Amino acid sequence: MFRSKAGDLFIQSLATVFEEVVLSISHMQENTNMGVLQKLSALNLIIKYRKQLKPVLTSYLHFLENTETSVWGSITEDDELGIKHAVVQSGKYKGPIVEIGALFGHTTNLLASMKRTGVILITVENFTWNPFSLPPEVHRQFTMRTLRYALEHCSTQIFDGNAADFYLANATLKPSLIFIDAGHDYESVRKDIDWAVSTGCPVISGHDYTPAHPGVVKAVDETFGDNISLYGSVWIH
Secondary structure, eight states: OOOOHHHHHHHHHHHHHHHHHHHHHHTTTTSOOHHHHHHHHHHHHHHHTHHHHHHHHHHHHHHHHTTTSOOTTOOOHHHHHHHHHHHHHHTTSOSOEEEEOOTTSHHHHHHHHHSOTTOOEEEEEOOOOOTTOOOHHHHHHHHHHHTHHHHHHSOEEEEESOHHHHHHHTTTOOOSEEEEOSOOSHHHHHHHHHHHHHTTOSOEEESOOSTTOHHHHHHHHHHHTTOOEEETTEEEO
């Protein structure tokens, strides 16, 4: 059973809301007002969309419990320093920069702002997951708007599809930098790293090398051992 400080706080808050609703109902005959109806309407929506709310609440609780690390596509100052180092290193070589996993495009914009003018940046995203359970079409629209400037002015492209499809469609691609930040389970990260290594890419990097993501740590360690540099949760080989 999932228990945490944030979880307990949420349960207490939800209990308070229910208590207020029940109390309001008990006084309906004495003091009928719109506030009661609004609370009942809100409660009805919670019950109606409980399946959709569950993953959103799970992500939110994870955020509350991990405020010291970067989550949901965000980055810390140390992470940003690591990304800058990776981009600078890649500047010594020819080839595009490839980002596996755009989510909402925050890191994509950062990469676009740091790379040399004219270097192509390709970000791969299939829009099948986001921490707010947005439908794919809404997720896609949000990310496209976030990346509008980079797409129009910074030689940035989006590959709208799975990483596996991108790998098949770009078998001869020779990137100067591959930044891995898609699925964080071991199998997904290992596949992304294996592809990156197979391309002969001189700079391979990624995000979320932390105990909160053991799949990332395991896949990176198995492949590169101690031959990585760490900046926050950004790893560079």
